[in-house]
Amino acid sequence: MKIVVCVKQVPDTQKVQVDPETGVLIRQGIDTKMNPYDLYALETAFRIKEKTQAEIYVITMGPDSAKAVLYESMALGADDAWLMSDRRFAGADVLATSFTLAQGIKTMGHVDLILCGKQTTDGDTAQVGPAIGEVLKIPHVSWVRKLIDADEKGITVLQEMMDSVAEVRLNYPCLLTVEKGIFEPGLPSYLKMKEAKKKDIHLLTMDDCECRDIRRYGLSGSPTQVEKIFEPSYDLESVRLEGTSEENASALYDKLLELKVFEGGKKHGTIGN
């Protein structure tokens, strides 16, 4: 069995900084790290490996410096790594990025399962994962928050939706994007990093891809027109409860249930009586 995990190098900062003149994300001079959501995708792959003996491959698109996240993936437990690096890939939007990554995955032969983080912390679109599934014409499920079962044939997961959760069974090949917290990600291992540094990372350019139509890659393959990039604003909703302790406890319980802090419990009896 073969699992591919898509990873991305992102700026190591809580706050995305935007150049006020050009509206472009400032990446220079900022430390980088693996997109935190990808760590959950990797950990999910490792847990499936425990059950199925799968081989785990990682792939990323980016400049040479993006090798760092591939080595880190191998230090976490991935078996092999691919870097898609080509000037012709530069300036890619969601469509071109997902097309390019799908092309890269195709070079690996038969793949059973593709895992992505729900989103990245720089682009925040949460679209690349599902779009890869569309390009490859395989079933895909986003916002997976729990792995229920995985075997040689398929996978059963819990999908988080706005006001409900769905238990979904998919046969391979398929693609999942996973939520933060699905598993606690492990830490990179010194021993595995030493082994990884001895390995070569597979390099892919457009010339290695099945499709060599330049119009599908990079800037020319990107129909998205970015009007403006800005920092997302975080609105903290604040609820003030006013009433007796019993009323407040009951209202708080309902609110926590609404926010899905805990799952579909039922109120037993009447609080306060």
Place this chain on the structure above:
Amino acid sequence: MKPYKKVDEKDLEVLRSFVSEDRIFVNDDIHPDYSHDEMMIYGKRKPEVVIQIKNAQEAAKIMKYASEKNIAVTPRGAGTGLCGGCVPLEGGIVVNTSLMNHILEIDPDTMSVTLEPGVLLMEVQEAVKNAGFLYAPDPGEKSATVGGNVMTNAGGMRAVKYGVTRDYVRGMQVVTPEGEILELGGKVAKNSSGYSLLHLMIGSEGTLGIVTRITMKILPSPKKMTSLLIPFDSLSAALKTVPEIMKLPDVATTIEFMEKEVLDDAQEYLGKEFPNRNYPAYLIVSYSGNSQAQIESMLDRASETAMKNKALDVFLSDTEERQEAIWNARGAFLEAIKNSTTEMDECDVVLNLDKVVEFVEYTRECSKKYHVRIRSFGHAGDGNLHVYICKDDMDDATWTRVVHEVMDGFYAKARELNGQVSGEHGIGHAKKKYLEESVGETQIQLMRKIKQVFDPRFILNPGKIVD
């Protein structure tokens, strides 16, 4: 002096003239928390009155009056102590400083922060961080007050590199048991001016005075902090590696040890997995520095040393998310163990670095001999262990016998190894017997005389450290 005068209506009337009525609590208005600290095993006693003070003048008036009337006074911060230090053993007045919770000044020119004693550790750490500096002391209990930290000389995780709370106190305003207001030290960076009353006050557990203002040293903030999580197949193997890591040219910020069983308790308590959790024992070693290259060379040296000393691997915690996963679990150990059992007792001995293994092995022997669950974790880099004896489902009579015998054994062993009774939690009233056994009659007499000079009637926090 015993017997202390009970607080009566007349006294209350006088006390109400010192502070506004809404800050004086009596009878059923006294919250039960005021009768104990975090260790219920060390007993409870309800005070006759609780007063929330707002300034030194109020404390001075209360002390002057209490001194005249021979009323016992127990100062209290957040009540997070672990030796019964804030339990009002003689009833009387509890003076609570938690409303004195203002950070008065962060002064970059003298690299100091001046604050009231009721400011919580987490608040000062955050405020100093936001100002671009480091408040170096890092005791585990973040909801403790800084006043409490100073009065117990709290240590914490970063003591290996940065030292303990004492090393950061530059000045204090203190109210004496007789109601005088003293200004000890100041903002100055060093001080060799006579006996250091300042340092006598630090770690005095509220037996010599009530602290009403503190000035602490702050440091430039290192740009990066990275930790290594190092698994071993036994705790002994982990602890034997500590001196080797200490010998390296880079001073680690933190060296902690922990075992799988405590991690399991923490996972259960937090409802959150710990990364790479399936090893019997771990060290966490942290380094701080100002560039990636500098940190990497530190990490390389430490990793190689660990591998040469039977580490099974070395895991890198280099991002905020990873640090949180490790340190949130580490920070929850005490509560997690507490949560895992019905009652517990604790020992906070500090040992020479090369004796820690022997002591831990002794605790294991005790666990087997007495059929009692014993958990430990602690600050491997400064030889300070926290060992917990858990009651679980043991019957009360057996528990009382076992806990005394095991504790007596622990402190006897620590003495034999030239260790000290407390690394950072203090003596309170719970560890007085062990202090006496450890330091001997002459030192106890000296301490008693010091206490007498400050507090001739023994009214301030009576029954703590020395009688």
